[in-house]
Amino acid sequence: MSAATTAAICTLISLLGTIGLAASDPKRLRRKAVRTLRLARIGFVLLTLAPGVWLAATLQGVGFLLWIGASAVLGWVVAALASRATASRRKYLA
Amino acid sequence: MIRLPQQETKTLVAIHGWAGTALGLLLYAVIVTGTVAVFAQEIRVWSSGALQSESPLHAPIDATLRRLAGQTPEQFRDDVTLRVTTARNVSAFFHSHVKDEAGQITEKGVVWQVAPDGRVISRRDATRANVFAQDTDGVLGTFFVDLHVRLHLPNPYGLVLTGVLGLAMLAAAVSGLLMHRHLFTDLFTLRGRVRMVGLRDLHTVAASWTLPHAFVLAFTGAFFSFATSIGVPLLAMVAFGGDRAALVETVVGAKEKPDPRPADGVNLDRVLADARARSGGTLISANVDHWGRADAHITVRSGPRDGALGGVTLAYDGATGAFVGEKPSLGTKPSLGNTVFELMGPLHFGNFAGWWSKAVWFALGFASAYVTWSGLGLWLRRRDDRPAWRAFGRVIAWTGAGLPFSMAVSAAAFFLALPSGATPWWTPAGFLIAAAIALLPALVLPAERVAPLLFGATGLVLLALPIIRIASGGPGWMAAFNASQHVIPALDTFVVIGGMICFVCAATALRRTAEGAGFAATMTPAE
């Protein structure tokens, strides 16, 4: 498997974790994080970071750099889309 | 994230804000041009219409080279440097080392441009300074790179300035990190555009996500700017007491005992084939030192193979073709200094994994440009009641939106000048003319309409570029696909998508300013 393909798969896994973090973000939801939510968020953090840790530990420099860059960009996009979704829902409910 | 006392936080906010304001516009220019320059090589291919996709150094060249050597004056046959031009021809520079008027050693000789089939395209006398001057096909890509590297100021002033901007970006990244108490918990906090706190969120969320990249780009960028302008001369003086020969011997390697006996030399095609097999990457250049002598020496440089961060330089015996070894960029054997030095290029240019890494680096560059732009906007919104800062706001709008517009127009000017060969003049001229045109709306229109209008104009120019390119004699998509040249249709597509995005964003922003009756009506005091 090429370095780019490996990095793409790792990035997709991290993206799932990032989406989970955005969906469960207490500040965005405007509520305190209860225990189950906190545990879930820890899981999402691990899901987000684990692929990068694996790439670094296996000395896949190209894959790691692609992963960290792509995850950063996609994280920003997820943050923007999550806030739009929240704003639309609040407008609908208002 | 890091709880600093209030006084230190206030100091960092001041540094972050004033450094950003004082140098933000120039930094924005360096970031935007750098983002585009990630695809400089693709832009050169796209703008020149080169259909050849394979490196010409992968095809037989030995017979052609020997024929050209016979036609080159003997005093210029010491060494030969082979490079790939934008049009995917071979540039063969036969040269010797001479002293120029200033007493400095330079290279002087004859440069041939040869098509992959061995046909001679051009021949001219050249020196190291102007050996690439005739590559007018690559002018557009080179223009964007020069704008990024030294803002088109003469060396060393341009390099020192971009180095200072790199340090400013480093200071902004570190101060931003230290100031932000809730870096991780605020990663998804965007509270809309209506209130000041929401505008601050737009800036901090983008900056937080791209902080590692910003730090790396600032660090490596400052290194590249200062290394040649200040670092190397300074340290060479200290380490070697100004002894250039000792410096060269340490960095490049000691010269072997000369053996000027004539020798036929190894078949270069065999050496290049071996280099291609060993490196696993595309061959970029080759050097034959002491052409036609028993002590001939060949070095071949390649691009990175899949999974590698950088290419390799392979050394061969020029008489026998025997593989001597892999040559580090610095020094004659592997070392920590060389390893770290070889990391700086891939980390800065993002060219280690073809389209994939370039696409990621482009997106991160766009995000960094957005961080700079939104930071300047935040600074101004807090000072919207002061006339001097409102005037500065017009400068920001002119620079921020005028720069992409000018770059797009310079590309159009390049294509229009391509048939006449006057691209070296018209490309920068187009840029400056567009910058002057962009000044008109910045001076005349309401401030909040300037940037959207210029972005809209950028979108229109980008949408027209593929049409202008083909109308100027560039190859169409059918010709490109038939030649397996995918760069041309890919960049046409990206340019059109970019144009549409610019246009839609501009239209949305203009509608928003029309509805909002100006920003001041929606602003609440700074939070």
Place this chain on the structure above:
Amino acid sequence: MSMSIRISRWPVVARAVLAGPVVVVVSLLVVGCMPVWFPKGAAGIDHIALPIILLPGIWAVLFFHAVLDRSLSRVAVVEAGLASLSVAMLIWKFVASA
């Protein structure tokens, strides 16, 4: 009135000078003298390559120390000390090699 404004602005001006041009000069001196003491490494080039690569980092450390350390005099002492040490090493290098 103007005298009191000048006196109260003096620490800000002094810190700006220390964190600005003084830190630039000290950074260049520190990096400039590193070839004297930094290990040459396997290929004999580490003492040239690594100082140049580290220049932005050295500047950043000195800059943030100059702006964040509450004691101006301590900042001045640190920068003067680094500059003196670097100059002394450079003088020793060129005198010893003469």
